[in-house]
Amino acid sequence: MIMIHYLRGYAFSVRQVHSQIAIIGGGTAGLNVAAQLIADGHAIPQQIRIFEPMKMHTYQPGWTMVGGGLYDINKTLKPMEKVLPKNVIVSDSPVIKINPEQNQIETFDGEKYTYDQLVVATGIRTDFDQIKGARKQLEDPNSPVASIYHYKYASKMNRLVDEFEGGKLVFSEPQMPIKCGGAPQKIVYLSHDRLRKRGIKSDIHFYKTAALIFGVPKYAEILTDVCQRKQINCHFKQRLVEVQDHVAIFEDQDTKELKSVTFDLLHLVPPQVPAQFIAASGLGDAAGFCNVHPNTLQHMKYKNIWSLGDCSSLPTSKTAAAVMAQTPILVKNLIRTWKQGLEPIPEYQGYTSCPIFTSQSTLLLAEFKYNSELDETFPIFQSNESRLMFYLKKDFFPFAYWYFMVKGLWGGRDGFRFFKGA
Numbered sequence: 001m002i003m004i005h006y007l008r009g010y011a012f013s014v015r016q017v018h019s020q021i022a023i024i025g026g027g028t029a030g031l032n033v034a035a036q037l038i039a040d041g042h043a044i045p046q047q048i049r050i051f052e053p054m055k056m057h058t059y060q061p062g063w064t065m066v067g068g069g070l071y072d073i074n075k076t077l078k079p080m081e082k083v084l085p086k087n088v089i090v091s092d093s094p095v096i097k098i099n100p101e102q103n104q105i106e107t108f109d110g111e112k113y114t115y116d117q118l119v120v121a122t123g124i125r126t127d128f129d130q131i132k133g134a135r136k137q138l139e140d141p142n143s144p145v146a147s148i149y150h151y152k153y154a155s156k157m158n159r160l161v162d163e164f165e166g167g168k169l170v171f172s173e174p175q176m177p178i179k180c181g182g183a184p185q186k187i188v189y190l191s192h193d194r195l196r197k198r199g200i201k202s203d204i205h206f207y208k209t210a211a212l213i214f215g216v217p218k219y220a221e222i223l224t225d226v227c228q229r230k231q232i233n234c235h236f237k238q239r240l241v242e243v244q245d246h247v248a249i250f251e252d253q254d255t256k257e258l259k260s261v262t263f264d265l266l267h268l269v270p271p272q273v274p275a276q277f278i279a280a281s282g283l284g285d286a287a288g289f290c291n292v293h294p295n296t297l298q299h300m301k302y303k304n305i306w307s308l309g310d311c312s313s314l315p316t317s318k319t320a321a322a323v324m325a326q327t328p329i330l331v332k333n334l335i336r337t338w339k340q341g342l343e344p345i346p347e348y349q350g351y352t353s354c355p356i357f358t359s360q361s362t363l364l365l366a367e368f369k370y371n372s373e374l375d376e377t378f379p380i381f382q383s384n385e386s387r388l389m390f391y392l393k394k395d396f397f398p399f400a401y402w403y404f405m406v407k408g409l410w411g412g413r414d415g416f417r418f419f420k421g422a
């Protein structure tokens with residue numbers, strides 16, 4: 001009797017370990033893929049297993065607004081079980097390896113899972129420890145160092161700017177790629193405007209590792225103008241390598257010389273790296289990002305592996321807006337190849353968008369695709385800073401995310417997906 005019981009349990013667990021579709025990561029990309037597969041009738045929730053160790057789903061685009069004094073941090077966090085599609089199977093142990101030849105996934109707790117189709121959506125990891133001393137200063141509530149790249153430190157940024165009584169503010173931007181390449185400068189403009197409104201005298205310095213203010217010439221011109229008008233001092237090819245008490249140390253990217261810069265408030269942005277298991281599993285490109293075709297999102301070697309979002313090798317700016325454009329294409333191609341035996345369609349052209357706050361009431365909506373080519377939805381409002389675009393970003397995008405994206409009904413700039421199937 002005991003034996004039969006044991007065998008039943010064994011058979012049950014074997015059946016559960018295989019999933020038709022496995023998705024690694026329940027962030028913006030993984031969640032959106034699962035939701036659209038279900039909403040479009042391609043899968044029932046029980047056919048999908050999502051690997052996600054975090055208890056909270058984060059709306060990271062909101063963190064700039066939190067640090068900029070425009071938004072409540074609680075509106076950017078929701079329990080994972082409230083946003084993941086009902087009845088999908090969730091494994092909460094992080095993935096540590098994929099064996100693509102065996103269609104097998106290994107997790108930290110020692111379990112093994114198999115799949116028919118795999119979607120890798122693990123995002124990009126913020127690596128604060130690459131900047132010596134940064135973590136200690138960020139964690140110290142009395143140290144004037146903050147970062148919108150973590151929800152805790154974004155709230156700290158809000159408090160520090162609120163309490164700022166004048167002096168020198170230093171902002172840094174690391175080497176690319178990072179998620180939302182525009183965010184390091186959005187917080188510069190938002191902070192500048194808050195201090196201006198309070199009549200606080202400030203000396204603002206923006207240190208970028210790159211040689212340009214922005215990668216798309218049209219927007220670079222507008223933003224250069226914004227910096228000049230606001231008297232923001234830009235320093236290029238300077239990488240933050242260490243933070244000490246009220247001192248930031250930058251490395252000149254040409255000469256490798258180190259320069260100490262004092263500050264009264266420092267906003268830093270951490271370097272960012274893909275999950276190590278991608279490269280260790282033989283799925284990475286030279287930089288360790290999941291190596292997929294730039295137009296189909298299918299893995300370059302393994303035809304049943306797909307990737308999108310920040311962890312993918314797609315050579316475009318890493319944003320949630322890009323994920324919204326990538327998801328329907330990935331879903332369509334996955335179903336075409338798997339269910340219909342057809343070739344994937346090379347449809348994705350690199351669309352991405354970066355809504356750049358230029359003050360507490362204006363925004364420059366940058367939209368572009370591969371090779372930094374413009375790809376604008378509202379050109380009339382995108383030749384300069386716009387109030388309308390500000391409210392679209394501040395109020396409408398979060399609403400669309402929490403109420404429609406999580407249900408697979410939001411297509412980004414294609415609008416609502418009520419009548420759309422992949």
Ligand SMILES: Cc1cc2nc3c(=O)[nH]c(=O)nc-3n(C[C@H](O)[C@H](O)[C@H](O)COP(=O)(O)OP(=O)(O)OC[C@H]3O[C@@H](n4cnc5c(N)ncnc54)[C@H](O)[C@@H]3O)c2cc1C
Pocket residue numbers: 024025026027028029030051052053054059060061062063064093094095096121122123124148149179180183275277308309310311318319320321322323353354355
């Ligand atoms: C400050 C800031 C401002 C931003 N502003 C904007 C903006 O204005 N507009 C915009 O479009 N985008 C913006 N973004 C970028 C946007 O948030 C990301 O591009 C988007 O979240 C990418 O989605 P993703 O699913 O690829 O990664 P994520 O949303 O980060 O999700 C990755 C998930 O994978 C999980 N994971 C990681 N490793 C493992 C593992 N080993 N096993 C299992 N699960 C794992 C993680 O726990 C996480 O939940 C901003 C980001 C930040 C930080």
